[in-house]
Amino acid sequence: MTSNVEVPSAVDSSSKTSVDISMFDYTPSYCEENVYLLCKKLCLIGVADADGSDLFVVFISNEKKQVPMWHQKASSRADGVILWDYHVVCIQRKKEGKSLFQVWDLDSTLPFPAPLALYASEAVRPSFQLYPEYQRLFRVVHAPLFLRFFASDRRHMKDSVGNWISQPPTYENIVAEDGIVHNLDEYIHVSAADMVSDITHDSISGVLSQKFGLVVNETQLEDFFSRLVDT
Template identity: 45%
Template sequence: MLWIRHAPDRFQSEENVWKLCQDVSLRIPEELDRCFVVFISNPCRTVPLWKQRAGREEDRLVIWDYHVIFLYSWDCKTCLVYDLDSELPFPTFFHKYVTETFRTDQVLKSDFHRFFRVVPAKQFLQHFASDRRHMKRPDGSWIKPPPPYPAICTSVATNNLDEYINMDIGSGLGQVLSLTEFVQRFYKIEK
């Protein structure tokens, strides 16, 4: 099992996941190829997730514009989900997380169907950039205070967050999957 420390700051899910990837790459780099970053969104940017700490009702439902989680798939049958915004255990086995957080798309209007951009963690560390502009008000003030570390940028990009949130198949890094395809990829039932 991969033991990862919590990210130091609770700012944005994409930065928390980037920090988790960085932690793995520094402490146990041989495990990085088993790690994935998953952006969850849809064309309407309305994705319901249950069991989220920000949820107010008993079922802890939140409708995010996007959300980001970290997966560790250590063999063909076992996968762990690391979600710093979930009230589920950290980490949680994939099947439990999917069942309690996503439930099913079958009872939802199509505007709320979730799509998943799955990106290998190594690629995400190399290419992701966010100057945090989406966390500022129109007057330039912060919605929440930013973490003390600098914004995540690369030598070629200062902000490409929208490329990860975009769920157009065939665009951007990684692979865009439906909920059914996502479950089929990471949850294998023993026969």
């Protein structure tokens, strides 16, 4: 994930983290791998179900690969707004508590984790009037499937002559259970044609069984997760 031009807006936020963020591996610009390892760690330490069934990996992008996100550490602005080509977070369904869903975003200055409603209103801001090319789409993938099938050989982080755009993690490349060595592009690629028209029981069931999940828009995101409560 790389950033380009910044876009305007403003809000300041600070909050105590409920989990120490230093517990999690982090490599700048490799949000997909950071989330992969975060999911594994949450399962390992008992914060999530052992099989990750309460976790969902969410790829945020659009056809232009220009997605504004607020409260991002990489931003140089007071409101933390930046344009990513894509971004990846983890959303967890909690079994109890006031906020049934929470967002784990290692790149955010919001609480870690943040309630989904707070993250949506402050980091995504669906009510903010954006030009059509900045409208965001969200590919939601069930973590157990993501952990089995995601693969990256990091080719997307090399320039035309093979130099690293951003230094890679020190651990080995992630290879999928079926032997695939790179399918990151299939997760990142989203278009309006991929988007579900309505959030239905079938679409919710689909995200639990489809390798690449399903695609919703920014106004459908919270509705999709609210309906997961009944599954």
